[in-house]
Amino acid sequence: MLSLTKEDRVRMLSAVSRKGAAFTALRIVVITISLALLVMVPVTGLARVDLWGGDHLLLGESVDFFAALKGSIIAMAIMYGGTFISNMIVGRFFCGWGCPVGYVARFGEDVANSRSKLQEILMHLKGASFVATFIIAVMLWWVDPRVMIDGSPTAKAVTAGIFLIMTLGGLGHAFIWRFGFCIHVCPIGLYYRLVTSKAPVGIVFKEIPNPCIECGACEKICPVKIDPKALGTVVEQKATGFDEEPERYGDAECIRCGDCIEACKMVFSKEAGAIPPLRFGRVDEHDSQDTSSASSP
Numbered sequence: 001m002l003s004l005t006k007e008d009r010v011r012m013l014s015a016v017s018r019k020g021a022a023f024t025a026l027r028i029v030v031i032t033i034s035l036a037l038l039v040m041v042p043v044t045g046l047a048r049v050d051l052w053g054g055d056h057l058l059l060g061e062s063v064d065f066f067a068a069l070k071g072s073i074i075a076m077a078i079m080y081g082g083t084f085i086s087n088m089i090v091g092r093f094f095c096g097w098g099c100p101v102g103y104v105a106r107f108g109e110d111v112a113n114s115r116s117k118l119q120e121i122l123m124h125l126k127g128a129s130f131v132a133t134f135i136i137a138v139m140l141w142w143v144d145p146r147v148m149i150d151g152s153p154t155a156k157a158v159t160a161g162i163f164l165i166m167t168l169g170g171l172g173h174a175f176i177w178r179f180g181f182c183i184h185v186c187p188i189g190l191y192y193r194l195v196t197s198k199a200p201v202g203i204v205f206k207e208i209p210n211p212c213i214e215c216g217a218c219e220k221i222c223p224v225k226i227d228p229k230a231l232g233t234v235v236e237q238k239a240t241g242f243d244e245e246p247e248r249y250g251d252a253e254c255i256r257c258g259d260c261i262e263a264c265k266m267v268f269s270k271e272a273g274a275i276p277p278l279r280f281g282r283v284d285e286h287d288s289q290d291t292s293s294a295s296s297p
């Protein structure tokens with residue numbers, strides 16, 4: 001494999017975010033739908049707890065605090081239930097495409113990959129706007145936004161203070177922690193790590209018709225630091241108590257972000273008609289490959 005430095009990764013990330021238009025546009029669509037769903041619940045009155053004015057809502061009706069809280073918890077459980085179902089089909093796709101926290105981590109990478117001061121400032125502004133929008137979406141579940149117009153000075157100050165603290169936390173995540181949160185801390189990610197999905201759809205490595213040139217670009221760009229070429233290969237047998245279940249490399253880690261595919265596409269982009277070996281597809285299409293590196297993700 002070619003030796004690639006950290007700077008190579010930065011250059012590749014930068015090129016992928018500039019040229020990977022198909023995935024970039026698609027990711028914006030998916031994250032917009034995700035945020036719209038998050039906002040829709042409190043704004044339509046499906047469920048909202050109003051810690052300021054006590055105007056609690058459930059299915060559009062005014063209800064007491066506990067009924068609204070119960071409704072909010074059920075709405076959250078349904079939304080997360082949707083991601084668990086998608087996990088059974090496409091693995092951690094939600095982490096790589098629909099999760100606002102994961103999306104925030106991408107802004108941090110964009111800032112690090114900026115090629116000029118102006119671009120860096122613009123990326124900071126873009127990231128900060130997204131973080132602020134996400135925090136507002138979360139706060140709408142807990143407070144009627146009219147507090148910022150009709151609220152007392154104390155209510156306004158408390159609401160603005162919570163917004164600022166949460167936004168600063170989000171920015172810290174974006175520009176310092178980045179995907180480290182998704183890998184080590186996120187409770188949804190931890191759940192996925194515990195119950196690996198064996199989803200039928202994922203990143204597939206298939207050598208026909210173009211062989212891998214072992215450039216290492218896909219590995220270098222992967223935000224969760226795994227080898228995309230080895231995904232799907234069986235690495236060990238897991239004792240379940242009832243049966244011996246085969247465990248596939250990367251099921252618990254790969255967030256199906258597609259960065260490795262974009263990097264691989266770029267490597268092959270100068271060859272007319274070339275089909276890169278990495279792609280989305282059915283995991284059972286995966287070519288057998290040397291997985292000596294797969295046992296230590």
Ligand code: SF4
Nearest residue numbers: 222254255257258260
């Ligand atoms: S293996 Fe590819 S799709 Fe999976 S997390 Fe890494 S870069 Fe993203």
Ligand code: SF4
Nearest residue numbers: 212213215216218264
């Ligand atoms: S799969 Fe593509 S990006 Fe990865 S090493 Fe092979 S040619 Fe390079």
